[in-house]
Amino acid sequence: MCYTGLLKRIIPFALTFAAGLFIASFFVSIALPERNWQSRRGFNMRQEFERLQAENQQLRDQLQRERMQNEEWRRTRDDADLDFVIPDGVPPVDSDAHHPPPPPKRPKQPRFVE
Numbered sequence: 380m381c382y383t384g385l386l387k388r389i390i391p392f393a394l395t396f397a398a399g400l401f402i403a404s405f406f407v408s409i410a411l412p413e414r415n416w417q418s419r420r421g422f423n424m425r426q427e428f429e430r431l432q433a434e435n436q437q438l439r440d441q442l443q444r445e446r447m448q449n450e451e452w453r454r455t456r457d458d459a460d461l462d463f464v465i466p467d468g469v470p471p472v473d474s475d476a477h478h479p480p481p482p483p484k485r486p487k488q489p490r491f492v493e
Contacts, residue, residue: 400409 403409
């Protein structure tokens with residue numbers, strides 16, 4: 380007779396819990412997961428890691444090729460710049476002064492008197 384109060388509390392809880400599991404089973408699988416899910420996940424992660432490593436190596440190689448092409452382009456451009464002739468209208472820079480010559484004076488504008 381001491382257990383009647385305890386049963387009145389446990390039975391509704393158990394029935395409610397069972398009903399909740401039943402309703403949840405429609406939306407979510409409540410079965411235990413497979414044992415090998417960790418090993419398959421690890422295998423997939425390893426494949427992804429190896430794929431990323433190969434992609435990174437490919438990008439490093441491409442970057443190295445582009446750097447070499449850029450350096451070659453700079454060398455050919457510098458060689459072409461050696462043939463550049465300075466026009467006669469530009470005065471030479473005084474090498475001792477370390478600054479360019481002053482700009483030319485502005486032409487005078489006529490004043491209009493009203």
